Amino acid sequence: MSELTLDPHNDSHDEHNHHVHPVSSYLKTLGALFVLMVITVWAAQIPLGSWGNNLVAMGIATTKATLVVLYFMHVRYGTSLVKLWAILGFLWVPLLGFTLADYATRQYEMVPTWNANDKGSALARDRSGTVGDSKKSMEEQTEANVRGRF
Amino acid sequence: MASTAVDTHAHHHPGLHHQFEDIEQQNEAYLVGMWSFMVNEIMFFGGVFLVYCLYRWRYQDDFYAIHHELNWKMGAFNTTVLLFSSFSMVMAVHFATLKDRMKTLMNLALTCACAFTFLIVKYFEYGAKFEHKLFPGPNFRPELEHLNGANPNVAQLFMSLYFGITGLHALHIIIGILIIGILMGFWYKKNPLVTEDFLPTEMVGLYWHFVDLVWIFLFPLFYLIPR
Amino acid sequence: MSKTLIQPREIPEQEELNYLNNGTSLKSWLLTGDHKRIAVLYLIGISFFFFIGSIAAGLIRLQLMRPTGVLLENDTYNKVFTAHGIVMIFFFLVPSIPAVFGNFFIPLMIGARDLAFPRLNLLSWYVYMLGGVMFLAAMLGGGVDTGWTFYVPLSSMYSNTNVSLAILAAFMAGMSSILTGVNFIATIHKMRAPGMTWGRLPLFVWAHYATSIIMVLGTPVVAITLVLVLFERTFKIGIFSPELGGDPVLFQHMFWFYSHPAVYIMVLPGMGVQSELIANFCRKKVFGYHFIAISSLAIAALGFLVWGHHMYVSSQSMYQSTVFSLLSFLVAIPSAIKIFNWSATIYKGDVRLQTPMYYALAFMGLFTIGGLTGLYLASIATDVHLTATYFVVAHFHYVMVGGALTAYLGAIHYWWPKMFGRLYSDSLGKVSALLVFVGFNLTFMPQFIVGWLGMPRRYSVYYLAPEFQAYHIMSTLGSTVLGIGLFMPLCYLTYSLFKGPRASANPWGAHGLEWLTSSPPVTENFKQIPIVTDEVYDFDYERDHREHAEEADSEEVE
Incomplete structure (x- = not known):
């Protein structure tokens, strides 16, 4: 978003020494956010494969988030400490990565108890009968899901 | 000796607390506190995002099928509303720095109005889910047409995540409305706490932008699931 | 709030007025913003919960005296060990050193008048107490039997005990610890006195900085997890x-x-206490100051990447387990850095064997044993054999009791004169320290052996392996000694509150800003915010300048 570069405009009008940023930067950010939102809705309609669509959607969301953090939350003009904290917010990514890596590297089976017809399952849901007669039987769907994964 | 300490506080800022030397130190401390709180909030939502990612990965097809039950137009509308409210919030902060009381109040009111609009739309969205018996739990008995071919158990899992995460987000919106309301009260009463110092407004702004940030991710994750 | 705060700078100076007697009404305590008073409130609350947890521990030890059990039904036994775990972890160990000594001494050590957010601090105490009361209610209303880990699906589907209330209580304790963490981070970053650079921060403050980061980043994840369990259950x-x-x-x-x-x-705050004790009682600057400071942060960072070593037998991917195993071994490096640096500090130090130093020495030995046995549990093959045995129980008690609790006791004995302005009997302190050390080892050393032999944890009976009884009897015997050792400080410290001789501002001749104020400190900590010019743990400086400082003090009094 290089067009958003603006001079910090050090308007030291009071003792707080707080930078007042021009309204135009906020307007441009808002415009960019709206454009990105339209793009994300539009991109979701184009078949890019599951991964492609996900990457595009999350990439756009991250861009939008970055814009909000940098301009609306003033991190761009903040102290390095604030920047450090903004980065620390990504700590949950290792949590996500490590946990998903676990599931990616082992055989993760559909829970057998999902199958209401399996007498070995621990607890069949009482109400499963009411929702069980969908187009495919639950068993078929469970198997289809497992096949789809591996 | 003690008199020196008194002297430094003789002409202190009205909002200055006794433990700080000057308003600048206080503001910086508040900002650090606010940011660490927000990182804490990110981890809080990070936990549910992890749950979502895992099950979305596992049950992609069913999630795709059931997500048609969510109205993406309403979601997109709400996204627009929230993005705009973020803008009005930042304008409120802008005018708070300029000590322009009326414009700050107007922008805060605009933000509040957006927040209410968001909640009203959410009310109709939730209402539709309840009507279709899509609320998870013992009363989860949707008609077949509302399952769109998804495995009913996975559909329920999706709905649990949908209600759980958006509900948590809506809770933050409600808290945000309360905080903005209190802030507006302060501005209306010309409380020097807010009129003499932009920081309380800035901190409420940070919170509101955080709420917006969460929705920026929630929107594509729930409403725009690819095939 | 500010009306209830009595600010000494608005009062004509009186020598006698300190934070303890500056306002004596109950309200002045319960609505205080003073970090020192909140620390004392925490001290009372934490001691109470420690007492509850100890009773539960005593019941567990009593039950295991005989292979068929002594006293408790199986269900009751489950509830007792759950109560022991939840109370000790969420209501004692997590808040213990940060909320009492961190609260009290971080502002004093960095030369601040208070923590950055006093009202948040008070709120954290109320949230903590509310959580504690909720857990007591859960316990008295029938108990909880899931273990402190709340594993699903037991906690969410099957258990018909008061799990929801206990989860809410743990959630509250987590909230309280988040508030403490946010407060510490802002305080350490922004409230340091002029000249108090990061390189001059006492290691206690460094350790609390690392701890606060974990509190702020980790606790919300368990909070949301518990909320999800609650949703699932409800x-x-x-x-x-x-x-x-x-x-x-x-x-x-x-x-x-x-x-x-x-x-x-x-354990990190305990390591912070340890650094202070070692420096003071060896009269030396801590060897490798920067390494110890950075190793706290390294432990905090690495600590987030090793959680999988609790899950080797949980169907976790074996590749993932391997990675987690490697990362777990890496945590040994910063821990060892600390231990070696403390040992190097003692070397050629002017060691003074007073009560806090007894605890400091105990910490080093016990924590080392706890840490080294952790390596057995970090390597996958041995862990598969040892999972859920008494070996694990002994391991984490060596770290938690031998580390954190020992450091807590060391901290109490070290800072008691500063906190309450009274001296306790050093010889009684030494006796109790020895009793704690002997009793602790007698309790948990046999558990290593019996665990290695296959005694599973959380079993109320072991009549199929009656040969384990000897170890259990030793353990119970040790826990009795430990109990006496823990009861003694309660007596002589309480006695010293009323009858103990008055302490001077710096009874240990220690170095640090907290020793510059009177004992007990005045409400605003410092009559004047100090300007720091000397290096941390600079005992030579202290020796050279003590007389000068005393002169200045006497001038101040006049």
Whole structure:
């Protein structure tokens, strides 16, 4: 978003020494956010494969988030400490990565108890009968899901 | 000796607390506190995002099928509303720095109005889910047409995540409305706490932008699931 | 709030007025913003919960005296060990050193008048007490039998005990610790006195900085996890329970993502205390100051990446286990850096064997044993054999009791004169320290052996292996000695409050800003914010300038 570069405009009008940023930067950010939102809705309609669509959607969301953090939350003009904290917010990514890596590297089976017809399952849901007669039987769907994964 | 300490506080800022030397130190401390709180909030939502990612990965097809039950137009509308409210919030902060009381109040009111609009739309969205018996739990008995071919158990899992995460987000919106309301009260009463110092407004702004940030991710994750 | 705060700078100076007698009404305590008073409130609350947890521990030890059990039904036994775990972890160990000594001494050590957010600090105490009361209610209303780990699906589907209330209580304790963490971070960053650079921060403050980061980043994850369990339990929606379509291993991932770093929340402040004790009682600057400071941060960072070693037998991927095993071994490096640096500090130090130093020495030995046995549990092959045995129990008690509790006791004995302005009997302190040390080892050393031989944890009976009885009797005997050792400080410290000789501002001749104010400190800590010119733990400086400082003091009085 290089067009958003603006001079910090050090308007030291009071003792707080707080930078007042021009309204135009906020307007441009808002415009960019709206454009990105339209793009994300539009991109979701184009078949890019599951991964492609996900990457595009999350990439756009991250861009939008970055814009909000940098301009609306003033991190761009903040102290390095604030920047450090903004980065620390990504700590949950290792949590996500490590946990998903676990599931990616082992055989993760559909829970057998999902199958209401399996007498070995621990607890069949009482109400499963009411929702069980969908187009495919639950068993078929469970198997289809497992096949789809591996 | 003690008199020196008194002297430094003789002409202190009205909002200055006794433990700080000057308003600048206080503001910086508040900002650090606010940011660490927000990182804490990110981890809080990070936990549910992890749950979502895992099950979305596992049950992609069913999630795709059931997500048609969510109205993406309403979601997109709400996204627009929230993005705009973020803008009005930042304008409120802008005018708070300029000590322009009326414009700050107007922008805060605009933000509040957006927040209410968001909640009203959410009310109709939730209402539709309840009507279709899509609320998870013992009363989860949707008609077949509302399952769109998804495995009913996975559909329920999706709905649990949908209600759980958006509900948590809506809770933050409600808290945000309360905080903005209190802030507006302060501005209306010309409380020097807010009129003499932009920081309380800035901190409420940070919170509101955080709420917006969460929705920026929630929107594509729930409403725009690819095939 | 500010009306209830009595600010000494508005009062004509009186020598006698300190934070303890500056306002004596109950209200002046319960609505205080003073970090020192809140620390004392925490001290009372934590001591109470420690007492509750100890009773539960005593019941457990009593039960295991005989292979067929002594006193408790199986169900009751489950509830007792759950109460022991939850109370000791969420209501004692996590808040113990940070909320009492961190609260009290961080502002004093960095030369601030108070923590950055006094009202938040008070709120954290109320949230903590509310959580504690909720857990007591859960316990008295029938108990909880899930173990402190709240594993699903037991906690979310099957257990018909007061799990929801206990989960809410743990959630509250977590909230309180988040508030403390936010407060410490802002305080350490922004409230340091002029000249108090990062390189001059006492290691106690460094340790608390690392701890606060874990509190702020880790606790919300367990909070949301517990909330999800609560949802699942209440609304029967499927998040974790396989019966409802969830995955219980996901719960373990999320739970241990916090709960492993949580053990560093418990032990890092203890390491901070240890650094202070070693420096003072060896009259030396801590060897490798920067390494110890950075190793605290390294432990905090690495601590977030090792949670999988709790899950080797949980169907976690073996590749993942290998990675977690490697990372777990890496945590040994910063821990060893600390131990070696403390040993190097003692070397050629002017060692003074007073009560706090007894605890400091005990900490080093016991924590080392606890840490080294951790390596057995970090390597996958041995862990598969040792999982859920008394070996694990002994291991974490060596770290938690031998580390965190010992440091807590050391901290009490070290800072008691500063906190309350009274001296206790050093010889009684030494006796109790020895009793704690002997009793502790007698309790938990046999558990290593019996665990290695195969005694599973959480069993109320072991009549199929009656040969374990000897170890259990030794353990119970040791716990009695430990109990006496822990009871003694309660007596002589309380006695010293009323009858003990008055302490001077710096009874240990220690170095640090907290020793510059009077004992007990005045409400605003410092009559004038000090300007720091000397290096941290600069005992030579202290020796050279003591007389000068005393002169200045006497001038100040006049």
